Amino acid sequence: MKDRTADRHETPLLQGTVDVLILKALSREPMHGYAASAWVRACSEGELGIEEAALYQALHRLEHKGWVEAEWGLSENNRRAKYYRLTGKGRKRLVAATSAWRRYAAAVARVLEAR
């Protein structure tokens, strides 16, 4: 990851964060892997970049767990593309993970702001 921070200026991600970000991305609409990675990068204004190899592994892992399901469709350039969609189980997971993440971030912030 280090060699990429040089040309992308991205913050390294904590373990498990990738899953939440992907679930969030897919909660808007079904999308393929490239679109999900682009959306995360765009939303975080380039600050959060998911390593692409890790992103695909996370997608397939989430599919295996049943949090997302995949369907083949056509991409914008008329190619066969694998679209991922959030399942009911995945939506529940997203809600739980979001609130956990918020609590965690708030706690870390409180500690760092303590005098």
Next chain:
Amino acid sequence: MARIPGLRRDFRFPWRSRQQIDRDVEEELELHLELRVRELEQAGLEPEEARRQAIRQFGDLGRARRSLISLDRRSERRHRLSTLLEEARQDARYALRTLGNSVGFTAVAVLVLALGIGANTAVFSVVNHLLLRPRQVERPEQLVGVFGQSTEDPTDYDAFSYPTYVDLREQSTVFAQLAAQDIGIVGVAEGEITRRVMAGLVSSNFFAAVGVPMERGRAFTPEEERPGNGEPVVVLSFAFWEKRGGDPDLVGETLSINGRPFTVIGVTRPEFSGTTVIFSPDIWLPLGVYDSMVNDFGSGRERDLADRRARALMLFGRLNPGVEMTAGQAELERLATRLEEQYPVAQENQTVTLAPLPRLGLSTRPEAAERSGSLAAPSLLLMGMAGIVLLIACLNLANMLIARGAARRTEMAIRVSLGGGRSRLLRQLLTEGLVLALLGGAAGLVLAYWASRLLINSLVNLMPYGVVVWDMTPDLRVLLATFLFCVVATLFFAFGPAIRLTRSDVLLDLKEKGGAKSKGRQWGWTSPRNLLVVAQIALSLVLLTAGGLFLRGAQAAGKADPGFSLDERILVELDPSLVGYDEPRGREVYSSLLDRLQALPGVEAVSQASIVPFGPVYTSRRVLRVTQEETVEDEGLEPQYYRIGADYFRTLGLPILRGRDFNLAEARGAAPEAAQEGAGALGVAIIDEPLAERLFPDEDPLGQQIRLPAGSPDRPDRFLEVVGLVPGTRHDIFDSEPVPHLYVPFGQDYGPGAHLYLHLRGGGEAAAVAMLPTVREEIRALDENLPVLGLMTLRQHRDSSPMLWVVQAGAKVFGLFGGLALLLAVVGVYGVKAFVVSRRTRELGIRTALGARPGDLVWLVVKEGLVLTGVGVGIGLFLALAVGQLLGSLLYEVSATDPLVLVSAPLVLIGAALLAAYLPARRATRVAPTVALRYE
């Protein structure tokens, strides 16, 4: 038909192959790179540079690809499995619903399967008990039998003396426990009466060696084991304790055994049955009371247990963990050699050998060396017969399914056209079959449990002593076997019809409205349905014939006599030693009793004998001519050894062919020198013709001398002069001809247990039965304490013989199998005929309209049934003859080609099959032609 399985699958992703998964991953990653390259190009990079950077930015592409593929393969496997399970669940639910919709079919099918599977489960659970099931003790695999074997003749086994047992126990390192036991019959007082019970005489570590703790109280102490100690303590079996009311306070109470008070010190656990698996002693006594308790049916035990020459005990051990049989064997052989050096006389040529512990009884020889054949052959035969019953049931059911399938063609066609794949439909039909089989299997389990309980109970009532520890509750083994029977049956009965029903030409039937007219192949009489019926009839005839042969055997056995008439004769069994009477007192009892009974009105003659034909006890002795040297070849001549009173032959109605009967002095032991015969005096004997032929082939047996070897160098042999010759008789109900007998007078050789015979003057069986209370009264009048162990007519004695039970129970089982087969075959024929007639209603209606008489139509239908039956019977007779050859050795005095059976079995089958064909045919003729023509 709200939901049809097999449709949903097509709305899901189809299953992906490995290659497909690889391609999908590759395609997904390639698309990503392309999109990235395009983005970079738009940002102004050269195409080649853009691609390089896209790949670099992606991370480790090769590793990602591999990990994605393996992840997807795992997902795919899980998905397939859950789909299969889900579909199986759907299939099972659908099957239950379908079967629930046709209750009649389901009921008949389950019944047929229950009979077929139940027969197999019942036979298997018996075989399981006899041969397979491990003993219900901890670590049963550690238990081994320990046998004394001759180094001269390896087929010669013997028991151990107590001192040798102690030497082995103390000096060998092989065993965690080495225990000793013997069996004896003792009398236990129960209020006024005395009952005979089987007692195990055991070493103090016996219970620990078997490895089942006590239910109550304690086991024996080493002090109580010491021979001659005589401490009167007893452990009760759980069953015996329950029979006595199951009172916890019974421990500590006294029990009168052979007239002496014994303190109850413990009760065994319910599952404890010693080292055997079916019968078990009622009570257990310590070896310390051995000398005062054991009277071993008069085989002449003359030494105390503490004597090294008295080989009385059977041993078994629990091997130390990690000790192999072969290693243990080597050590025991070294030990035996040392013992032989130490005790050259008592231990001459004796070695020790390890072998599996006999399951079915106590024996001095390993089960593999047992002379009576193993149970494996009859077990296999029974399983084979049960297998045929199941096969017939399967053929039957296959037929029912084919007929039912015809009615389901529309359903199948709809499902095929809606996209249910053939394999999915096949699976659905097989699931339906399995559900049927499992329902039948469950019912079969209940049936088997019930039937085997019935069988065991009939045996329990016959056993004179001993506890039956046969627990018929199915164990895991039986459940698994039953499940296996269900699966195999499913494959047999459901597979063929399912294949047929899902054939692609079934599709055409959708256009044909229910498929009343099949456009399929024209089969003629060789249609699968008819072939199934022929096979059923043939197999049924095999079982029916086998059943018939066994029933004929039982009939013959039920009429068997030992060589003299059983009519008007009464048998009394007594044993004065059970109330503690010694020899002089016993002799006195017998003499006065015989006199009293002789004086009864209506009594023609009375006598006594130590053992009775068809009884449970055998006593045999080796006999040699005086001049003959002992050689190994003589081993075979061991005649039945009867100690009899005067008038024995007259009482039984046997003539004395030559010479004379024993006189009163000889018979009752009044003459002093006769009683002293053991010291070397010449005694007297009567032999029968079979023995005379063997001993004195071309000579006059009268006046000849015979020798009874004592079998031990320090005791004198007995010498007897033959004074009489009598006709041969049978001893065992299985003896095919008279066997050699040696009769000696009771006066020369006392044994406490004896049977009294009374011969009545006319009046038949009824008079004998009526006489029984008088006899009992007479015995009581003489001596209130004397236990009457048996009192019945000779005919009743024969009918209650356990050996007769074996023949008759076998006949019942085989007869039942035959009956089941007949029933199934008739159901099969009826089913097919009924079905054929229903499909030909229209044709029959037209024939009626054209003027055919009802009789013609009935004949038309029955004729076809007759052809099928004829072919089946022909094949069946051929098979039955072959099976009869296999049965030959198991049959009781009936030829495998018994004409009565070979004629009547086919006739019964043909008659039943004709009736089964006639009924549907007659129904067809009752349909009015107009109705028949409008049918469809």
